[in-house]
Amino acid sequence: MIAGRVTGLREMFDAGVTKPVAWRRRQLEGLRRLLLDRATELETALFDDLGKSPVESEVTEIGFLVAEIDHTLKNLKRWLRPDRVPAPAALLPASARVMREPLGVVLVIAPWNYPVQLLLGPVIGALAAGNAVVAKPSELAPATSALLARLVPQYLDPRAVAVVEGAVCETTQLLDQRFDHIFYTGNGTVGRIVMAAAVKNLTPVTLELGGKSPTFIDEGVDLKAAAKRIVWGKFLNAGQTCVAPDYLLATKQVAAALEPHLVAAVREFYGDDPASNPDYGRIVNDKHFTRLTGLLGDGRIALGGWDQADAKTRYLGPTILMDVPRDSAVMAEEIFGPILPVVTVDSVDDAIGFIRCGDKPLALYVFSDSARVRRRFLTETSSGGVGFGVPAAQLSVAGLPFGGVGESGMGAYHGEWSLDTFSHRKAVLSKRLTPDTLQLIYPPFTEGKEKLIRRVLRRLS
Ligand code: NAD
Numbered sequence: 001m002i003a004g005r006v007t008g009l010r011e012m013f014d015a016g017v018t019k020p021v022a023w024r025r026r027q028l029e030g031l032r033r034l035l036l037d038r039a040t041e042l043e044t045a046l047f048d049d050l051g052k053s054p055v056e057s058e059v060t061e062i063g064f065l066v067a068e069i070d071h072t073l074k075n076l077k078r079w080l081r082p083d084r085v086p087a088p089a090a091l092l093p094a095s096a097r098v099m100r101e102p103l104g105v106v107l108v109i110a111p112w113n114y115p116v117q118l119l120l121g122p123v124i125g126a127l128a129a130g131n132a133v134v135a136k137p138s139e140l141a142p143a144t145s146a147l148l149a150r151l152v153p154q155y156l157d158p159r160a161v162a163v164v165e166g167a168v169c170e171t172t173q174l175l176d177q178r179f180d181h182i183f184y185t186g187n188g189t190v191g192r193i194v195m196a197a198a199v200k201n202l203t204p205v206t207l208e209l210g211g212k213s214p215t216f217i218d219e220g221v222d223l224k225a226a227a228k229r230i231v232w233g234k235f236l237n238a239g240q241t242c243v244a245p246d247y248l249l250a251t252k253q254v255a256a257a258l259e260p261h262l263v264a265a266v267r268e269f270y271g272d273d274p275a276s277n278p279d280y281g282r283i284v285n286d287k288h289f290t291r292l293t294g295l296l297g298d299g300r301i302a303l304g305g306w307d308q309a310d311a312k313t314r315y316l317g318p319t320i321l322m323d324v325p326r327d328s329a330v331m332a333e334e335i336f337g338p339i340l341p342v343v344t345v346d347s348v349d350d351a352i353g354f355i356r357c358g359d360k361p362l363a364l365y366v367f368s369d370s371a372r373v374r375r376r377f378l379t380e381t382s383s384g385g386v387g388f389g390v391p392a393a394q395l396s397v398a399g400l401p402f403g404g405v406g407e408s409g410m411g412a413y414h415g416e417w418s419l420d421t422f423s424h425r426k427a428v429l430s431k432r433l434t435p436d437t438l439q440l441i442y443p444p445f446t447e448g449k450e451k452l453i454r455r456v457l458r459r460l461s
Contacts, residue, residue: 002170005162006177009105009132012160019102019130021080025073027127027156031120032069034155035062041151042116045143049115051282052237060237061116064396068121071398071415072128079128079419087429090457091438094431100423102130103204104180109171109194111186112140112284113240113336118208119148122183123161125418131181132160136174138186139167140284179203181422185242188407206411206421208242209404210334213361215245215391216351216377218368219254226367226389227261230340231269233365233391235318238281239338240288243363243385243392246335247324248342249351255342259322262340263303266318274317275310283314283337292316292337298328299341326354348373355381360406365391384408 017023035042039062046052046061082097106126110119119137126133135152137145149163164170175182175197184194185208198205217226234244250258266274274280283289289311296305299321308317316338324330324341331341345351355364355377364383368374374388384404385394395402395414403412413421440453 002164002173003177005164006105006134006174006179009134009160009162013102013104013132017157018127018132018160021076021130023157024128024130025076027161028069028073028076028124030155030157031124031127032066032073034151035066035069035120038147038151041147042144045147046116046141048143049112049141050237050240050284051280053279053281056237056279056281057116061114064117065120065124067396068124068398068414072124072418075416076128076419079416082428091429091431093437094429096427096429099426099428100129100419101426103422103424105132105134106181106183106422107134107136107174107177107179109136109174109182109184109186110138112138113237113242115141115144116148118185122185122206122413122418122422125413126181126183126422127156127161129419129422131422133162134174134179135161135163136171137163137165139165181206183411183413183421184208191409206403206413207409208402208411208413209362209407209409210242210336211359211361211404211408212246212331212334213243213363213365213383213391214351214355214358215248215365216345216348216367217248217250217254217258218348218366218370218373219251220369221367223254223258223261224264227258227265228268229367229390230365231262231265231318233393234340235266235269235280235338236392238283238316239318239340240281240284240336241392242336243395244336245340245365245391246361247331248340249345249354250342251346252344255322255344258342259302259320262320266303266320270318275308275313275315280318283316286311286314288337289314289316292335292339295330295335295337295339296321298330299324304338348376352376352380360384360404360408362404362408363387363391363394382406 043054043057046057082099085096087094087096108122119135123135145165149165152163178201181204182198183206188209191207191209195205270277270280293309300323302320302322304317304319319339321341324343360382362384365387366377387394398415401412401417402414
């Protein structure tokens with residue numbers, strides 16, 4: 001069944017169905033209509049899966065994708081224009097250009113935390129580039145998965161776009177098929193499974209993974225303002241955001257001064273009882289709830305923690321842990337939930353050294369008024385992206401590539417970067433047969449010719 005589905009898509013791709021720019025635009029317009037016509041149903045599904053508030057769904061999923069589609073529709077013609085490059089003098093007269101061609105049939109595998117954005121975001125790029133697509137939503141966001149499986153065929157060309165629902169078994173079957181690109185978002189363990197499966201057909205992969213994104217708060221910054229930004233980025237989607245600040249680094253003095261501002265920002269955003277606040281989400285499932293509550297034993301609980309944990313509703317309140325030891329469990333893995341540990345450092349050097357000891361993160365955030373300090377973090381650490389003064393928002397800038405490095409992933413997307421990811425850049429050289437300016441390089445290589453070649457080619461190249 002899955003094999004037949006992929007074969008059907010390949011036949012459509014081979015028949016040229018997906019290549020015309022008009023077809024691509026129609027798909028993007030269809031997707032835009034889906035998002036706008038069915039916004040309420042999507043918001044309901046996101047609430048069922050993650051307790052996501054409709055406003056948060058609008059900002060981080062639906063509106064986000066509409067903006068990405070609009071940006072793509074506006075620029076597609078320009079992006080698809082071949083890039084002319086100069087031909088070397090020895091080849092003249094000739095012209096050289098780079099043209100983007102679709103790859104073929106691509107597979108997009110999405111996670112549960114932003115189940116609309118992270119499925120349809122890559123699909124936008126894949127369609128804009130002229131590919132046929134199999135989109136595999138996460139089984140851990142079942143309401144959203146079922147809804148997208150129902151809606152996508154109503155708005156997009158079902159001959160060339162398929163949604164295949166399922167869990168490990170179905171994804172394994174998909175990975176047994178030959179694709180021309182696999183775009184995976186999720187954890188690194190499955191990322192390795194995806195990459196291993198891609199090897200047999202030399203299929204290129206994009207891996208959008210996660211990790212512990214550090215946040216440094218320097219002395220002298222406006223701590224009240226910084227705390228609001230951090231609390232917003234951390235507790236959005238109940239902390240289940242790949243680019244959320246995973247932990248804070250600050251000197252003892254800064255950490256002590258920051259603590260009341262963090263607590264105040266949580267209260268301002270979610271009130272004294274976040275459990276009854278419709279703007280605060282829920283943990284996706286029992287497994288993750290148990291994993292997260294297992295991380296509450298480290299440091300001193302300044303807010304939230306056990307008093308704010310209810311297994312029945314999978315509610316875990318915004319939790320702030322102070323004085324967290326560097327070797328504690330909460331610092332050993334990506335938290336991916338509403339727990340914010342604060343680790344003290346001696347200095348900027350100490351903070352940079354600590355970050356460099358870990359895997360390269362998806363994002364690094366720095367709150368500092370000092371250009372020198374910001375530059376040091378920028379040049380002395382490596383991460384997928386950097387945010388100065390604001391977390392998570394870098395991925396809303398359409399002109400910036402979004403992706404990781406090292407353990408946080410490979411490849412990137414959004415805007416024109418998506419088009420690059422889902423296209424082959426074909427090198428094209430055109431040279432007329434007459435006049436034949438290449439006679440010099442044809443054999444036989446007489447002594448005179450050799451001398452001339454060495455003299456002329458070296459000067460021309
Ligand atoms: P998940 O459990 O939904 O898994 C992701 C996808 O992999 C799903 O579609 C699932 O069906 C599939 N899958 C799971 N096990 C598989 C297996 N054994 N074989 C084949 N396919 C399998 O999501 P997750 O991994 O829990 O997502 C959270 C992780 O993703 C975090 O580490 C987070 O940082 C990362 N993430 C990264 C980004 C990014 O853009 N870089 C975005 C969101 C999440």
